[in-house]
Amino acid sequence: MKALKQLAIGAVLLPSLLSAQERFATRNGHIHFFSSTPVENIEADNRKVTSVFDATSGAIEFSALIRAFEFEKALMQEHFNENYMESSTHPKAGFKGKVEGITADDLKKPGTYPVEVSGDLTIHGVTKPVTTKGTMTVEAGGTIKAKSEFNVKPEDHGIAIPGVVRKNIAEQIKVTVDLSYTKM
Amino acid sequence: MRPRVMIAVAATIALAGGGTYAYLEYNRGVAGADSMPVKETVTAHQLLADFQADEAAATARYVGAKEQVVQVSGTIRSMEPDGTDKTTVVLEAGDELAGVVCEFANKDLPADLRSGATISVKGICTGLLMDVVLVRCIAVR
Numbered sequence: 001m002k003a004l005k006q007l008a009i010g011a012v013l014l015p016s017l018l019s020a021q022e023r024f025a026t027r028n029g030h031i032h033f034f035s036s037t038p039v040e041n042i043e044a045d046n047r048k049v050t051s052v053f054d055a056t057s058g059a060i061e062f063s064a065l066i067r068a069f070e071f072e073k074a075l076m077q078e079h080f081n082e083n084y085m086e087s088s089t090h091p092k093a094g095f096k097g098k099v100e101g102i103t104a105d106d107l108k109k110p111g112t113y114p115v116e117v118s119g120d121l122t123i124h125g126v127t128k129p130v131t132t133k134g135t136m137t138v139e140a141g142g143t144i145k146a147k148s149e150f151n152v153k154p155e156d157h158g159i160a161i162p163g164v165v166r167k168n169i170a171e172q173i174k175v176t177v178d179l180s181y182t183k184m
Numbered sequence: 185m186r187p188r189v190m191i192a193v194a195a196t197i198a199l200a201g202g203g204t205y206a207y208l209e210y211n212r213g214v215a216g217a218d219s220m221p222v223k224e225t226v227t228a229h230q231l232l233a234d235f236q237a238d239e240a241a242a243t244a245r246y247v248g249a250k251e252q253v254v255q256v257s258g259t260i261r262s263m264e265p266d267g268t269d270k271t272t273v274v275l276e277a278g279d280e281l282a283g284v285v286c287e288f289a290n291k292d293l294p295a296d297l298r299s300g301a302t303i304s305v306k307g308i309c310t311g312l313l314m315d316v317v318l319v320r321c322i323a324v325r
Contacts, residue, residue, distance in 0.1 A: 067247060
């Protein structure tokens with residue numbers, strides 16, 4: 001009777017346990033952005049990006065604190081937070097979407113898989129759809145490295161650039177996302 | 185000295201001074217946590233609890249309208265080098281799934297720091313994701 005009960009509990013829990021094994025996360029993801037103009041280059045890094053990837057469903061999410069973007073120059077960092085991103089009002093940026101091109105079965109085979117990611121990108125409180133390409137590399141130790149690159153237009157997210165500095169900031173900002181996941 | 189010469193000298197000094205200020209201001213580096221006053225002193229448990237109870241209020245208090253330094257004390261749960269010149273030190277905060285994440289430049293990380301040790305950290309509080317995140321941290325112990 002006891003064995004039957006254990007079997008029944010196992011049957012109920014097994015699917016969720018198996019599903020849980022296919023979830024990956026990081027709290028040390030890296031986002032880099034780069035704006036290039038003849039006047040100046042502006043770039044910043046955030047190495048404290050949190051992300052979760054569910055290999056079973058392909059669902060992917062990441063979230064970044066705007067204040068955690070670090071610049072080489074203090075003035076650029078201050079302008080970024082106070083004038084453009086208004087980080088006191090919009091403290092986070094995030095993405096919710098789906099990865100196609102890799103399945104839970106692929107996780108058993110180390111290698112690099114080209115993927116397509118599509119979903120909603122929220123910056124400055126404004127959400128826009130994004131579709132981009134990237135790669136996911138399954139490593140022998142079970143970690144997954146995800147990389148992608150896409151462009152963001154500040155105006156699409158309601159970020160106003162004053163005319164006097166328009167030539168200093170690129171119309172398209174290159175964003176690079178680099179995530180190294182471990183199993184949850 | 186003739187008035188016109190005096191005006192020319194004054195204008196040259198003002199231009200040179202203004203130019204120097206503009207150059208220095210443009211190239212000013214980001215301030216370290218050790219060069220800023222401590223705005224709040226709190227335990228890691230309390231910091232996470234405050235963010236989990238009311239994120240907006242805690243963001244206003246600990247992150248602030250401008251960068252500010254928060255001093256946090258706690259026990260080190262883990263130390264995770266990120267493969268660059270940074271190491272993430274996670275402080276216990278009474279929640280298995282969350283903690284207080286402190287990003288150190290490796291040059292600012294005391295060599296004898298180990299998991300299980302208690303520490304006091306000064307850093308710039310940037311808000312809450314899964315964890316409360318502090319960057320540009322230094323150990324004060």
